[in-house]
Amino acid sequence: MRGVATVPVVGNQLASASRDSRRNVEINVGKACNNKCVFCLDGMPSKADKGFILLETMKRELARWRSLGHESVGFLGGEPTMYPGIVESIRYARELGYTRIAIATNAMMFRRQEFVDRLIGAGLTRVTVSMHGHTVELEDKLTAVPGAFIKKCEAIARLRVERDRGRLRDGLSVNVVLNGWNYRALPRMMKFFFEKLHIGDLRVNFVRPEGYAEGNAELTPTLTEVVPVLMKAILLNEHRFRRTFTFGGVPLCVLPAELLNSGGLMRKYAGDVFRDLSTDCSVRSDGHGEGVSTVEEGRARFNWQDRKRFDLKNRDDACGECALSSVCEGLWHGYVEIYGTSELSPLRFNGGRLSRATRSVAEAPSPNPSTRPTRRPRRLPLLSP
Ligand code: SF4
Numbered sequence: 001m002r003g004v005a006t007v008p009v010v011g012n013q014l015a016s017a018s019r020d021s022r023r024n025v026e027i028n029v030g031k032a033c034n035n036k037c038v039f040c041l042d043g044m045p046s047k048a049d050k051g052f053i054l055l056e057t058m059k060r061e062l063a064r065w066r067s068l069g070h071e072s073v074g075f076l077g078g079e080p081t082m083y084p085g086i087v088e089s090i091r092y093a094r095e096l097g098y099t100r101i102a103i104a105t106n107a108m109m110f111r112r113q114e115f116v117d118r119l120i121g122a123g124l125t126r127v128t129v130s131m132h133g134h135t136v137e138l139e140d141k142l143t144a145v146p147g148a149f150i151k152k153c154e155a156i157a158r159l160r161v162e163r164d165r166g167r168l169r170d171g172l173s174v175n176v177v178l179n180g181w182n183y184r185a186l187p188r189m190m191k192f193f194f195e196k197l198h199i200g201d202l203r204v205n206f207v208r209p210e211g212y213a214e215g216n217a218e219l220t221p222t223l224t225e226v227v228p229v230l231m232k233a234i235l236l237n238e239h240r241f242r243r244t245f246t247f248g249g250v251p252l253c254v255l256p257a258e259l260l261n262s263g264g265l266m267r268k269y270a271g272d273v274f275r276d277l278s279t280d281c282s283v284r285s286d287g288h289g290e291g292v293s294t295v296e297e298g299r300a301r302f303n304w305q306d307r308k309r310f311d312l313k314n315r316d317d318a319c320g321e322c323a324l325s326s327v328c329e330g331l332w333h334g335y336v337e338i339y340g341t342s343e344l345s346p347l348r349f350n351g352g353r354l355s356r357a358t359r360s361v362a363e364a365p366s367p368n369p370s371t372r373p374t375r376r377p378r379r380l381p382l383l384s385p
Contacts, residue, residue: 012305014327016274018267022100024072024277025065026304028284029053029083035106036144037132039179039213042078050078053284055085061282061299062093072100072277074128081109087122094123100170102126106143110155120162126170127159128203132177134185134192142181156197173201173244178230179213180221186233194241203271204230206249208312209334217367220335223254223343224364231256234269246271252328253345253356260347260354273327279304305329314341322346323354339365 008015030052031042042049053061062073073093080086080103093101107129109115131152133139139149156174163172174193178186186204193199207213209220230247237245248271252260259265267274285293285300291311293302308329309315315330322328324347331341342365345356 009326011278012303012309013276013278014273016267018275020072020100020277022072022277023068023070024074024100024279025061025070025282026074026076026104026279027053027058027061027089027282028076029058029078029080029086029089030284031078032082033077033079033106034082034108034145035079035148037130037177037212038142038144038181039177039207039209039211039216039219041208041211048286049284051284052083052085055088057298058085058089059092060297062089062096062098065280065282066093066096066098070280071098072102073098074102074104074279076104079106079108081105081115087118090119090122090124098123100125102128102170104128104130104175106130106148107152107155107159108148110159111151113158116158116162120167124168126168126172128173128175129156129159130177131156131174131193132179132182134189138182138185142179153197156199160198171201172199173203174199176202176204177207178204178226178247179207180217180219183221183226183229186229187236190233190236190241190245194243199243201244202246204233204245204247206247206332208249208332209338210332214334215338215371217338217371220338222339222364223250223335224361226250227254227256231259234259234265237269238265245269246275248272248276249332251331251344252324253322253347254343254360257353257355272329276305281307316341316344318344318346318357320346321357323349338367338371340368 030050032050032052065073075086075089090101101123103124105127129152131139132142133149136149139152140146159168159172162168176189182189190202193202206226207220209216213219227250230250233245237243246269280301280303283300285295285298287295292306293300312333313330314333314336319325319330343361345358347354348357
């Protein structure tokens with residue numbers, strides 16, 4: 001990362017040749033879902049939250065963002081394959097000229113070839129599958145759906161065929177929420193996803209302890225525990241798998257200096273800093289604006305990178321003195337509520353190398369005794385994408 005301070009900023013991101021330059025919008029179709037992941041951000045959505053976006057509203061949103069220059073669109077939920085208007089929305093996006101049309105899905109519906117054909121035929125170019133375990137026990141426990149592992153494996157096998165035929169031109173990826181139940185298994189998960197399911201693009205995002213995982217220290221490991229496993233994963237990828245493997249949601253000062261000071265490795269692995277597309281979001285809103293969002297016509301619209309930085313993450317007082325404060329987003333609020341910020345330290349350039357102003361913590365912090373898992377997770381504000 002030497003010289004990162006001189007890397008030009010484009011919009012609110014660092015310039016990066018590893019980043020797809022298309023502007024992206026993610027449209028939330030509604031929060032209904034056919035899984036019950038134990039870390040789900042949506043907690044227990046109300047009936048209104050589960051309601052799907054009207055097709056005419058979806059079309060208006062698609063046209064609106066396209067007219068602003070966005071060429072990439074992602075459909076999110078909940079579970080977007082449950083949205084009755086999904087095929088029509090994808091087709092309309094293609095007609096409008098979007099060239100990258102993606103879906104973030106638990107993939108259950110993609111077990112059916114007819115469904116795969118309809119979505120790809122309508123214009124789908126990329127599928128990101130949420131999958132968090134490499135065994136029946138782990139995946140079914142994390143999604144709280146018996147049979148989820150087998151169903152996802154079947155779906156990925158179908159999607160892989162489409163990818164290999166060139167029918168998913170923006171790729172097929174797996175997205176893992178790295179949490180207290182699965183992080184130790186990350187090297188085994190990589191072996192499974194890369195070598196058994198033949199996935200070429202794996203992303204791990206550190207758990208955001210809100211919704212069902214709010215206050216849950218069991219599901220939320222400390223960064224002090226997770227980072228060594230993440231480093232092992234990077235080494236494995238460098239020397240064995242050699243696939244696209246990225247991480248997100250980890251503040252930069254908890255990374256080892258060897259990684260931080262390697263521009264090449266950071267560009268390759270630090271997904272949220274160097275690879276993620278600039279992303280705007282459109283989410284149903286009941287009319288109350290929050291933070292950087294603007295609310296109009298029943299939709300809250302915001303830029304995801306800004307929303308994380310200004311509304312959803314904490315930056316310690318020390319962040320103001322940090323050499324990477326313009327790049328790093330900090331820690332999820334929910335993490336700070338459980339563990340505080342003792343693992344953070346401002347970064348400084350010393351002799352051209354980045355290092356922490358204080359040593360890394362010797363022991364992982366203990367959870368704040370006043371935080372405990374919410375029995376009935378609070379309903380989150382509607383603006384969480
Ligand atoms: S001190 Fe703050 S801004 Fe700097 S790397 Fe750590 S979390 Fe990020």
